[in-house]
Amino acid sequence: MTGFLSVQNLSKSFGGLEVVRDLSFDVPERTATALIGPNGAGKTTVFNLISGVYQVSSGSIRFRGEDIGDVPSRHRIKRGIARSFQNIRLIPRLSVIDNLLIGQHVTLKWSLDVLQPFRLIRDHEWVRAARDELAAFGLRDYADEPVGLLPYGVRKRVDLIRATLSSPSILMLDEPAAGLNGSETRELHGHLQILKERGTTLLVIEHDMHFIRSMCDKIVVLNFGSKIAEGSFDQVRTDEQVREAYLGTEQAA
Ligand SMILES: Nc1ncnc2c1ncn2[C@@H]1O[C@H](COP(=O)(O)OP(=O)(O)OP(=O)(O)O)[C@@H](O)[C@H]1O
Ligand SMILES: [Mg+2]
Known part of the structure:
Protein backbone atom coordinates (compact mmCIF):
# COMPACT_ATOMS: atom_id res chain seq x y z
CA MET A 1 0.00 0.00 0.00
CA ILE A 81 4.89 6.97 14.85
CA ALA A 82 8.00 6.10 16.86
CA ARG A 83 11.62 7.05 16.45
CA SER A 84 15.07 6.54 17.82
CA PHE A 85 17.53 9.41 17.95
CA GLN A 86 20.99 9.86 16.49
CA ASN A 87 22.31 9.81 20.07
CA ILE A 88 21.06 7.18 22.47
CA ARG A 89 18.69 8.64 25.02
CA LEU A 90 18.93 6.08 27.81
CA ILE A 91 19.78 6.87 31.43
CA PRO A 92 23.16 5.17 32.09
CA ARG A 93 22.86 4.58 35.84
CA LEU A 94 19.43 2.96 35.61
CA SER A 95 18.95 -0.69 34.69
CA VAL A 96 17.82 -1.82 31.26
CA ILE A 97 14.39 -2.71 32.58
CA ASP A 98 13.95 0.68 34.28
CA ASN A 99 14.93 2.47 31.09
CA LEU A 100 12.33 0.47 29.21
CA LEU A 101 9.67 1.26 31.81
CA ILE A 102 10.50 4.95 31.63
CA GLY A 103 9.98 4.71 27.88
CA GLN A 104 6.49 3.38 28.52
CA HIS A 105 5.76 6.17 30.99
CA VAL A 106 6.88 8.79 28.52
CA THR A 107 4.55 7.30 25.93
CA LEU A 108 1.73 7.65 28.39
CA LYS A 109 2.96 11.10 29.45
CA TRP A 110 3.32 10.18 33.10
CA SER A 111 6.01 11.62 35.32
CA LEU A 112 9.15 9.70 36.18
CA ASP A 113 8.46 9.49 39.90
CA VAL A 114 5.76 6.89 39.31
CA LEU A 115 8.45 4.48 38.11
CA GLN A 116 9.26 3.16 41.58
CA PRO A 117 5.96 1.44 42.42
CA PHE A 118 5.81 -0.24 39.00
CA ARG A 119 9.29 -1.63 39.35
CA LEU A 120 8.41 -3.07 42.75
CA ILE A 121 5.44 -4.92 41.29
CA ARG A 122 7.57 -7.45 39.48
CA ASP A 123 4.79 -9.03 37.51
CA HIS A 124 3.17 -5.81 36.36
CA GLU A 125 2.20 -6.23 32.70
CA TRP A 126 4.73 -3.59 31.57
CA VAL A 127 7.55 -5.33 33.41
CA ARG A 128 6.55 -8.63 31.87
CA ALA A 129 6.22 -7.11 28.40
CA ALA A 130 9.64 -5.49 28.69
CA ARG A 131 11.27 -8.74 29.89
CA ASP A 132 9.55 -10.76 27.16
CA GLU A 133 10.76 -8.34 24.54
CA LEU A 134 14.35 -8.48 25.85
CA ALA A 135 14.16 -12.27 25.71
CA ALA A 136 12.75 -12.21 22.16
CA PHE A 137 15.87 -10.37 21.03
CA GLY A 138 18.34 -12.43 23.06
CA LEU A 139 18.97 -9.71 25.63
CA ARG A 140 17.30 -11.29 28.67
CA ASP A 141 20.52 -11.50 30.69
CA TYR A 142 21.01 -7.73 30.54
CA ALA A 143 17.64 -6.84 32.09
CA ASP A 144 18.95 -5.79 35.50
CA GLU A 145 22.31 -4.41 34.41
CA PRO A 146 22.89 -0.65 34.51
CA VAL A 147 22.74 0.61 30.94
CA GLY A 148 26.03 2.51 31.36
CA LEU A 149 27.95 -0.76 31.76
CA LEU A 150 26.66 -2.38 28.58
CA PRO A 151 28.54 -2.69 25.28
CA TYR A 152 27.48 0.01 22.82
CA GLY A 153 25.79 -2.44 20.45
CA VAL A 154 23.59 -3.77 23.25
CA ARG A 155 22.69 -0.23 24.35
CA LYS A 156 21.63 0.56 20.80
CA ARG A 157 19.33 -2.43 20.74
CA VAL A 158 17.89 -1.60 24.17
CA ASP A 159 17.14 1.85 22.77
CA LEU A 160 15.43 0.11 19.86
CA ILE A 161 13.33 -2.03 22.19
CA ARG A 162 12.39 1.11 24.10
CA ALA A 163 11.11 2.61 20.86
CA THR A 164 9.18 -0.53 19.87
CA LEU A 165 7.57 -1.56 23.18
CA SER A 166 4.48 0.45 22.33
CA SER A 167 4.15 -1.56 19.05
CA PRO A 168 4.46 1.41 16.69
N1 LIG B 1 17.35 23.71 14.70
C1 LIG B 1 18.09 24.12 13.66
N2 LIG B 1 18.38 25.43 13.50
C2 LIG B 1 19.13 25.86 12.46
N3 LIG B 1 19.63 25.05 11.52
C3 LIG B 1 19.39 23.73 11.62
C4 LIG B 1 18.60 23.19 12.69
N4 LIG B 1 18.52 21.85 12.53
C5 LIG B 1 19.22 21.57 11.43
N5 LIG B 1 19.74 22.69 10.87
C6 LIG B 1 20.54 22.77 9.65
O1 LIG B 1 19.87 22.06 8.64
C7 LIG B 1 20.79 21.40 7.78
C8 LIG B 1 20.41 19.95 7.70
O2 LIG B 1 20.72 19.34 8.96
P1 LIG B 1 20.32 17.85 9.30
O3 LIG B 1 20.75 17.60 10.69
O4 LIG B 1 18.91 17.61 8.96
O5 LIG B 1 21.26 17.04 8.28
P2 LIG B 1 21.52 15.49 8.16
O6 LIG B 1 21.25 15.13 6.74
O7 LIG B 1 20.82 14.75 9.21
O8 LIG B 1 23.11 15.42 8.38
P3 LIG B 1 24.03 14.30 9.10
O9 LIG B 1 24.25 13.22 8.08
O10 LIG B 1 25.30 15.03 9.39
O11 LIG B 1 23.33 13.83 10.34
C9 LIG B 1 22.17 21.67 8.34
O12 LIG B 1 22.73 22.71 7.62
C10 LIG B 1 21.89 22.07 9.77
O13 LIG B 1 22.88 22.96 10.23
MG1 LIG C 1 21.42 13.60 10.82
Missing part, protein backbone atom coordinates in the same frame (compact mmCIF):
# COMPACT_ATOMS: atom_id res chain seq x y z
CA THR A 2 1.40 3.40 -0.88
CA GLY A 3 0.50 6.54 0.99
CA PHE A 4 0.85 4.96 4.42
CA LEU A 5 3.19 7.76 5.34
CA SER A 6 3.25 10.41 2.68
CA VAL A 7 5.31 13.57 2.61
CA GLN A 8 4.16 16.14 0.06
CA ASN A 9 5.97 19.29 -1.03
CA LEU A 10 7.56 19.54 2.38
CA SER A 11 9.77 22.55 3.11
CA LYS A 12 11.52 23.73 6.25
CA SER A 13 13.51 26.90 6.79
CA PHE A 14 15.56 28.03 9.75
CA GLY A 15 15.84 31.80 9.60
CA GLY A 16 16.44 32.45 5.94
CA LEU A 17 17.98 29.06 5.24
CA GLU A 18 15.83 26.43 3.55
CA VAL A 19 17.15 23.05 4.69
CA VAL A 20 14.30 20.91 3.30
CA ARG A 21 12.99 21.92 -0.13
CA ASP A 22 9.77 20.84 -1.75
CA LEU A 23 10.31 17.24 -0.71
CA SER A 24 7.80 14.53 -1.63
CA PHE A 25 8.02 10.79 -1.00
CA ASP A 26 5.92 7.86 0.20
CA VAL A 27 6.75 5.20 2.73
CA PRO A 28 4.74 2.09 1.82
CA GLU A 29 3.36 0.05 4.69
CA ARG A 30 5.33 -3.00 5.92
CA THR A 31 8.44 -2.07 3.98
CA ALA A 32 11.78 -0.54 4.86
CA THR A 33 12.55 2.79 3.20
CA ALA A 34 15.96 4.43 3.47
CA LEU A 35 16.58 8.16 3.57
CA ILE A 36 20.16 8.83 2.56
CA GLY A 37 22.32 11.75 1.52
CA PRO A 38 25.57 13.54 2.41
CA ASN A 39 26.10 15.15 5.83
CA GLY A 40 23.86 18.15 6.30
CA ALA A 41 21.47 17.09 3.51
CA GLY A 42 18.46 17.52 5.81
CA LYS A 43 17.73 13.89 6.75
CA THR A 44 17.41 14.37 10.51
CA THR A 45 15.34 17.50 9.90
CA VAL A 46 12.87 15.39 7.90
CA PHE A 47 12.59 13.02 10.89
CA ASN A 48 12.05 15.99 13.19
CA LEU A 49 9.26 17.22 10.92
CA ILE A 50 7.57 13.81 10.73
CA SER A 51 7.79 13.24 14.48
CA GLY A 52 6.61 16.78 15.21
CA VAL A 53 9.77 18.10 16.88
CA TYR A 54 9.67 20.88 14.26
CA GLN A 55 6.68 22.52 12.61
CA VAL A 56 6.68 22.39 8.81
CA SER A 57 7.24 25.66 6.94
CA SER A 58 5.06 24.44 4.09
CA GLY A 59 3.79 21.22 2.59
CA SER A 60 2.06 18.30 4.28
CA ILE A 61 2.74 15.08 6.14
CA ARG A 62 -0.03 12.51 5.86
CA PHE A 63 -0.19 9.38 7.98
CA ARG A 64 -2.84 6.79 7.11
CA GLY A 65 -4.45 9.40 4.88
CA GLU A 66 -4.68 12.09 7.53
CA ASP A 67 -2.70 15.34 7.60
CA ILE A 68 -0.75 15.26 10.88
CA GLY A 69 1.06 18.58 10.41
CA ASP A 70 -0.75 20.19 13.34
CA VAL A 71 -0.84 17.10 15.57
CA PRO A 72 1.40 17.54 18.65
CA SER A 73 4.44 15.31 18.87
CA ARG A 74 3.15 13.16 21.75
CA HIS A 75 -0.07 12.43 19.88
CA ARG A 76 1.91 11.33 16.84
CA ILE A 77 3.64 8.80 19.10
CA LYS A 78 0.25 7.58 20.29
CA ARG A 79 -0.86 7.20 16.68
CA GLY A 80 2.04 4.83 16.15
CA SER A 169 3.22 1.03 13.13
CA ILE A 170 6.14 3.02 11.78
CA LEU A 171 9.60 3.26 13.29
CA MET A 172 12.08 5.91 12.23
CA LEU A 173 15.74 5.15 12.91
CA ASP A 174 18.43 7.82 12.66
CA GLU A 175 21.74 6.13 11.80
CA PRO A 176 21.14 2.93 13.78
CA ALA A 177 24.40 1.30 12.66
CA ALA A 178 26.64 4.31 13.40
CA GLY A 179 29.48 3.37 15.73
CA LEU A 180 28.73 -0.36 15.63
CA ASN A 181 31.34 -2.97 14.72
CA GLY A 182 30.69 -5.73 12.19
CA SER A 183 29.08 -8.25 14.52
CA GLU A 184 27.01 -5.58 16.30
CA THR A 185 25.76 -4.37 12.91
CA ARG A 186 24.73 -7.92 12.01
CA GLU A 187 22.86 -8.27 15.32
CA LEU A 188 21.08 -4.98 14.74
CA HIS A 189 20.22 -6.10 11.23
CA GLY A 190 18.69 -9.32 12.59
CA HIS A 191 16.76 -7.31 15.16
CA LEU A 192 15.28 -5.02 12.50
CA GLN A 193 14.50 -7.97 10.26
CA ILE A 194 12.33 -9.41 13.05
CA LEU A 195 10.54 -6.06 13.43
CA LYS A 196 9.94 -6.00 9.69
CA GLU A 197 8.54 -9.54 9.76
CA ARG A 198 6.22 -8.46 12.56
CA GLY A 199 4.83 -5.85 10.18
CA THR A 200 6.54 -2.72 11.44
CA THR A 201 7.15 -0.16 8.71
CA LEU A 202 10.68 1.22 8.83
CA LEU A 203 12.12 4.56 7.71
CA VAL A 204 15.88 4.48 8.15
CA ILE A 205 18.60 7.12 7.85
CA GLU A 206 21.88 5.32 7.38
CA HIS A 207 25.31 5.87 5.88
CA ASP A 208 26.21 2.14 5.81
CA MET A 209 25.39 1.12 2.24
CA HIS A 210 25.71 -2.63 2.86
CA PHE A 211 23.19 -2.26 5.63
CA ILE A 212 20.80 -0.33 3.38
CA ARG A 213 21.19 -2.71 0.49
CA SER A 214 20.31 -5.78 2.55
CA MET A 215 17.56 -4.11 4.55
CA CYS A 216 15.68 -1.54 2.50
CA ASP A 217 13.13 -1.97 -0.26
CA LYS A 218 13.34 1.61 -1.43
CA ILE A 219 15.84 4.47 -1.18
CA VAL A 220 15.17 8.23 -1.19
CA VAL A 221 18.25 10.37 -1.74
CA LEU A 222 18.49 13.94 -0.42
CA ASN A 223 21.06 16.56 -1.29
CA PHE A 224 20.90 20.12 0.04
CA GLY A 225 17.35 19.45 1.23
CA SER A 226 16.01 18.31 -2.14
CA LYS A 227 15.23 14.82 -3.38
CA ILE A 228 17.64 13.94 -6.16
CA ALA A 229 16.73 10.28 -6.64
CA GLU A 230 14.33 7.57 -5.52
CA GLY A 231 14.09 3.88 -6.26
CA SER A 232 15.72 0.53 -5.59
CA PHE A 233 19.30 0.35 -4.31
CA ASP A 234 20.63 -0.44 -7.79
CA GLN A 235 18.59 2.35 -9.37
CA VAL A 236 19.95 5.05 -7.07
CA ARG A 237 23.47 3.57 -7.00
CA THR A 238 23.87 4.13 -10.71
CA ASP A 239 22.17 7.55 -10.72
CA GLU A 240 24.43 10.31 -12.00
CA GLN A 241 23.21 12.98 -9.57
CA VAL A 242 23.67 10.63 -6.65
CA ARG A 243 27.22 9.85 -7.71
CA GLU A 244 28.00 13.55 -7.98
CA ALA A 245 26.46 14.32 -4.59
CA TYR A 246 28.61 11.70 -2.90
CA LEU A 247 31.79 12.47 -4.81
CA GLY A 248 34.55 13.67 -2.56
CA THR A 249 32.61 12.90 0.61
CA GLU A 250 33.53 10.34 3.23
CA GLN A 251 30.73 8.07 2.00
CA ALA A 252 32.10 7.92 -1.55
CA ALA A 253 33.99 4.77 -0.63
